[in-house]
Amino acid sequence: MQRRIIILPAILIAFILCVYCIVNAAFDIPKEDFTGQPTYKVIKIIDGNTVELLMNGKGTKVKLIGVNTPQPLPHRREATRFFTDLLKGEEVYMEQESGSTTDEVMAYLYRAPDGLFVNLEIIRQGYGSAHTASTFQHSELFDHYKEQAEKLEKGLWAPEARIVYITKKGLKYHREGCPHLKFREIYQVTVRAAKNCCKDPCGSCVPPQ
Numbered sequence: 001m002q003r004r005i006i007i008l009p010a011i012l013i014a015f016i017l018c019v020y021c022i023v024n025a026a027f028d029i030p031k032e033d034f035t036g037q038p039t040y041k042v043i044k045i046i047d048g049n050t051v052e053l054l055m056n057g058k059g060t061k062v063k064l065i066g067v068n069t070p071q072p073l074p075h076r077r078e079a080t081r082f083f084t085d086l087l088k089g090e091e092v093y094m095e096q097e098s099g100s101t102t103d104e105v106m107a108y109l110y111r112a113p114d115g116l117f118v119n120l121e122i123i124r125q126g127y128g129s130a131h132t133a134s135t136f137q138h139s140e141l142f143d144h145y146k147e148q149a150e151k152l153e154k155g156l157w158a159p160e161a162r163i164v165y166i167t168k169k170g171l172k173y174h175r176e177g178c179p180h181l182k183f184r185e186i187y188q189v190t191v192r193a194a195k196n197c198c199k200d201p202c203g204s205c206v207p208p209q
């Protein structure tokens with residue numbers, strides 16, 4: 001009886017540790033060994049998830065697997081800027097998924113020489129969302145870090161990155177559909193950009209601050 005009392009909690013603890021290890025292992029950031037593999041020079045960043053690389057002497061568009069670029073224009077601009085900061089003037093290693101059927105070159109990129117996993121970094125810092133419509137090798141990892149970025153309000157998930165509306169001359173910024181925007185030319189901006197050009201939140205529609 002005494003022995004059973006000791007063994008049962010031990011089994012339980014071992015089981016909990018096992019589950020903990022499995023769950024955490026699933027979210028380990030992969031470290032690839034690219035020894036002997038070619039690197040590709042970054043020519044330019046096209047948008048938040050597409051880059052032009054120098055491959056076999058010519059510029060080739062490469063799209064990041066698993067990364068959705070955000071839709072509103074101000075967010076697309078910020079995502080492109082973040083991606084540019086990550087890769088401007090750099091060289092990258094490339095990894096493709098087997099069985100890819102699209103004509104586009106889709107790839108995972110790793111920055112040389114520090115090995116930064118670029119696709120994941122964009123999602124992790126909140127500048128792209130995980131492409132949930134398709135499954136790919138790292139989909140669970142990407143979903144996990146997308147949820148983390150959202151929870152921690154990083155990058156485009158931050159309150160000051162929310163989309164609001166301004167007019168050229170108006171002194172306020174607004175929510176979509178505010179009556180003060182009627183019959184005027186309106187522009188989509190982030191809260192941060194609205195504040196930077198000295199606009200205050202509208203008192204009628206009370207946009208995010």
Ligand SMILES: [Zn+2]
Nearest residue numbers: 174178202205
């Ligand atoms: Zn308003």
